[in-house]
Amino acid sequence: MYPGDAHIVGIYEHPVRKAEGISLAQLHADVARGALEDAGLSVSDVDGYFCGADAPGIGALTMAQYMGLRLRYTDSTETGGSSYIGHVHHAALAIAAGKCNVALITCADNQVASRKFIGLGGVDWRGAPEQPFEDGYLMGPPALYGMVAQRHMYEFGTTSEQLAWVKVAASHHAQHNPNALLRNVVTVDEVLASPYVAAPLRRLDCCVMSDGGGAIVLARPEIASSLARPKVRLRGAGEAVKHNAGGKVDLSYSAGRQSGTAAFAEAGITPADIRYVSLYDSFTITVIMQLEDLGFCAKGEGGRFVADGNLISGSGRLPFNTDGGGLCNNHPGNRGGITKVLEAVRQLRGEAHPAVQVADCSLALAHGTGGSLAGYHGSATAILERV
Amino acid sequence: MTAAVQLPSAPEIWPEAVPYWQGAADGVLMLMRCLACEEHYVHPRPFCPHCGSNRTEWREAQGSGTIYTFTITERAPVFKVPAMVELAEGPIMMTAIVDCEPAEVKIGQPVMVSFCPTDGGAPLPVFRPA
Known part of the structure; x- marks a missing residue:
């Protein structure tokens, strides 16, 4: 059933x-x-x-x-x-x-x-057994995701400008959310002018803490x-876990590859059918990785996919995080998965802010990454449908 | 040049990992290797995460590797260049690059193990340009 x-x-x-x-x-x-x-x-x-x-x-x-x-x-x-x-x-x-x-x-x-x-x-x-082998190097989330971004740039030629476009799109949406922490629209140049936190990630590549x-x-x-x-009904879902595999590390992809494949198979649709996506945006690189892993573009093409405002509702080809996301709106407890579902439901109900509402939004995807893309993480994908 | 300006805290030593930290104290990077599938692995545990065998052994690593990825955290109190290093034996481990100009660090760069003192505990394996 x-x-x-x-x-x-x-x-x-x-x-x-x-x-x-x-x-x-x-x-x-x-x-x-x-x-x-x-x-x-x-x-x-x-x-x-x-x-x-x-x-x-x-x-x-x-x-x-x-x-x-x-x-x-x-x-x-x-x-x-x-x-x-x-x-x-x-x-x-x-x-x-x-x-x-x-x-x-x-x-x-x-x-x-x-x-x-x-x-x-x-x-x-x-008690987490890997902690003595990782903690001492003091890698907080920015450093862990900075290493993922560095590797993505090395393997696929992703640029800082492309990362910045993710934040720019989120800020365009957040201006319409009265509850968003950061409501100012920012430009690519403003993102690039913000100081490095964990190079290549800058301050404006990071989500808010709320x-x-x-x-x-x-x-x-x-x-x-x-x-x-x-x-709104759940049409398909998938979950997966990825870890360091005893040291056989490959940071080029996330567990979203497995959870997304399972969710699309269960829903019987393809990424081309999705009208709106809520993607985990702990950092800008997280969004680019997930777009690739969920099949919205080929592996390595995420940077080019997000450039030039392609995630901005109304003008871009794939509107994302129209509440402003974790990058601008809200990231309670460093646990962004809940808000991903909430905005997807608002879109499907037609209850998003009129300035960012996707026309005739019948199918939406909400995807989350928990833990660290550089270490172990869980992925969960939900494909939601207006009934 | 980058060096630890403040000592990292002492690592907690699990019973299964004592040889790793004893090796670090002796200036040797210790790795575990599976006798069944012959793969090395991190982190230490008395069974192989690749094939599940409990026939494992400790080996002295060569201590050489290449940088798989890194980041630069200029304002961090201890390590400015957290990194992941691909060891000559195969596994990729989290660590930090020291004795380097951060702006000159590159993925693929050869590095050698070194050991950074901690605050009252076993030293931490770090790497410096080879």
């Missing part, structure tokens, strides 16, 4: 970007309430709950008590920033299998306000049909 048997019926993105005066548990509860209100459902309707390591305590158990959920299905899958796209996949499977009727997914973080910068919200790296979060509600089709909101 899957994948046609689960619909996204409610979404919510917290407007806060620095969450002062609110606890982590309450942020989760706030985004849950927002998405349930959007759907026209209540807490008492939820019987499945999905969260990542950003949920406090024992995740689903802790939050079930706090929110008053009565659950018969839980899933605390943690794959970094891609977790929530995986949760959409898992929730659809659980609904199709009859294990739950209404599934709630939440993501939230308050690291910026609490000044506890630990990176990936909720993840404790102690608090907040979001939530998604999925339901069985009969329930979705009883609600007033536009219906």
Whole structure:
């Protein structure tokens, strides 16, 4: 019966970007309430709950008590920033299998306000066996992705100007989002004039750091049909993990190659059918790699694909991240997967900002990368369809 | 020229990795090799991540390799050139390039292992231009 048997019926993105005066548990509860209100459902309707390591305590158990959920299905899958796209996949499977009727997914973080910068919200790296062999070199995310960008430039001739075009497109979209952290439109020259953080990546090649979060509600089709909101269904999904393979490293591609292939096969469509993409944009290079790995262009052509505004809604051939993405809008807890699904749903509903709404948007793709493209990472791809 | 201006923190030493850090203290880069598929691998563990065999051995690496990729982090407190080096034995490892002009570092450049003291622990393998 899957994948046609689960619909996204409610979404919510917290407007806060620095969450002062609110606890982590309450942020989760706030985004849950927002998405349930959007759907026209209540807490008492939820019987499945999905969260990542950003949920406090024992995740689903802790939050079930706090929110008053009565659950018969839980899933605390943690794959970094891609977790929530995986949760959409898992929730659809659980609904199709009859294990739950209404599934709630939440993501939230308050690291910026609490000044506890630990990176990936909720993840404790102690005991991770690779840490002694990597930690000492002090490679934060910019250095790790800087190495990926350097290798991409070496193998494929990708340029700093091409990387900059990704940020330029995101900024064109963010100007229309009143909640976006960075609303100024920037030019390629302005990106290139920003200081290096981890060469070849510059400050404006990096995503924002923010608090907040979001939530998604999925339901069985009969329930979705009883609600007033536009219906969006999961048509295909895929997940994959890539790691250093004992040292047989190849940084030219990501796990998106596998998760994307699986998602397109399940959906029975090709990249040419997709009208809008939400792509993980921790860094500009992440977007270029994913466009290649998902098949929107040939391997190595990502730089040329994004150049000249081709990701800008209204003028480019493949509008991406029309909320401003992680590069300009929001990246709660360094976990951008949730916002990727939210903006894809807005596009399919026709509820994106009019200046960036894609005409007749019937098929959209949301893709996330969690962890590090230079080390291990998870990829999750969801192909969503307006019903 | 780049050198560590501040000592990196001491690595945590897992029981399975003691020979790696003992080797580093002795100025030798130690690698694990599978006796079944004969592949070297990182990071240390008592089974082969390629074929699953638990017949493995420690070997002294040649200590030579080439730069697979790198980045320049001018404002970093310790290493200015984090990198990944492809060892002569095959595996690619995370490390840092020292004793170099960052602007002159290139992918494919030959490098040799060196060891950087840490804050009260075993030294870290790093690489310098060969």
